[in-house]
Amino acid sequence: MATNRLVGRLGTYLESRKNITGSVCGLLGLVLTFTGVAGPYWPVVVLGLYGAGALIAPPQRPALPDFPDPSAQLTEIRADFTKLQDYLSDVDLPPATATRLRTLTDLLDALLDPGWVAEILAGDPEGVHTVSRAVRQDIPEAVDTFVRTRWWHRMTPGQDPPEHHLERQLTVLNEEAQRLATALRETEARRQESHTRYLEDRSQ
Incomplete structure (x- = not known):
């Protein structure tokens, strides 16, 4: 050896x-x-x-690890998001909570939709991480905890309804997703402003 x-x-x-x-x-x-x-x-x-x-002689530099690029990561997240949607379709939620959850998943669906929005998202590693965490961890854990806690609440009524906690969690996740969408929109706005300045400077 x-x-x-x-x-x-x-x-x-x-x-x-x-x-x-x-x-x-x-x-x-x-x-x-x-x-x-x-x-x-x-x-x-x-x-x-x-x-x-x-x-x-310059030192030998080891090859960098072959990590998937952000676009490939988004493809994997889309597949997991489809699994998440299938799971959520089988969960019985109160109407108000279901509406709040649908608002969140609709926003995530728009961010992950293949096209120019996803291309902008792919250029933001922190944004990709935020979406990945919401899809793979935060939403399924919040909903699963609600389902299990609801059973105990029915056995021992009188406690704080579990849907209240789920609604608060979904509110936080919605705000996080909205901040991400706003940041991506501002990135495009800055890009547009930079192009305007470039054209104006070029014409002088």
Whole structure:
């Protein structure tokens, strides 16, 4: 096992920039030797030039992890949003709560709809994270907790109705989604203003 690791490291070094640069400098040392410049100290010259080349070579940079781009992330989130909608269609909610939830899901659906809006969203990593968290965590957890708590409320009435907490949670999520939509709209507004200034400056 240790031998395999050693062989692997040796192979990596042989292909590295340091070895290639050092080898090129070492060849220069051999050229100096053949031309008689290095004299009897040619081994020292060759080794010295190789070492100098290896030292000045830029370090080997490991490849960056191959993470999915934001557009690919949105495709995955859309698939999960479809699953979420199927789940929500089977949940019995009070009318007012259902309306509030529908407002939220309609906004998320508009943000995720393939097209120019989704392209703007893909350029905002924090926005993608906000939508992903709402779809994959916040909404399903809020609704599932409501369903389970409602059963206990029926067994032990007199407590704060669970739909009140769900409505408060949905209100917070709606506000968060609205802030995101506003931020994306402002991004486009700034883009439009920048283009206007560019055209005006160009015409002067």
